[in-house]
Amino acid sequence: MQLRFLRALLTLGLASCSHDGFAPAFVGSLKVQVSLSPTSRVTADTNGVDLVLDKGRSVHLNADFDSAIFAPILIGKHTLELRDVAPNCTLAQPNPDTLVVRPDSTVIAFLGGTCQ
Numbered sequence: 001m002q003l004r005f006l007r008a009l010l011t012l013g014l015a016s017c018s019h020d021g022f023a024p025a026f027v028g029s030l031k032v033q034v035s036l037s038p039t040s041r042v043t044a045d046t047n048g049v050d051l052v053l054d055k056g057r058s059v060h061l062n063a064d065f066d067s068a069i070f071a072p073i074l075i076g077k078h079t080l081e082l083r084d085v086a087p088n089c090t091l092a093q094p095n096p097d098t099l100v101v102r103p104d105s106t107v108i109a110f111l112g113g114t115c116q
Helices: 002-012
Strands: 016-018 021-023 027-038 049-053 057-061 066-074 076-083 089-091 097-101 106-115
Touching: 027 049, 027 076, 027 097, 049 066, 057 066, 076 106, 097 106
Parallel strands: 027 106
Antiparallel strands: 016 021, 027 066, 049 057, 049 076, 076 097, 089 106
16 A cells, blocks of 8 residues: 555655645646537637636637646646637636546546637
8 A cells, every 4th residue: 555655656746745744646637628619610719719727827729629638637626717719709608617626537628619
């Protein structure tokens, strides 16, 4: 058990400070797929969108269909926000949206909508 714990700690290379020394940071990963489907070629969001994680890390994506992976990411609640969405596009979910990352797992989130 201790060997597996040490191997995981060394593999991740992550530690966070606690009141009694160093404790391992528990992590997972997040894959986000973005698709803003145009109803015609004229209505497409051609300049793409910015996907922002926790009001910090940002990735520029193709609005028609693209994805990003954030790994490793600390477990717990996180916010995703799409910025620079064309004014003629409507998202199908709240923006920003909240999700929960669990230890040793990959959360797959889909942010979609249409452009008219």
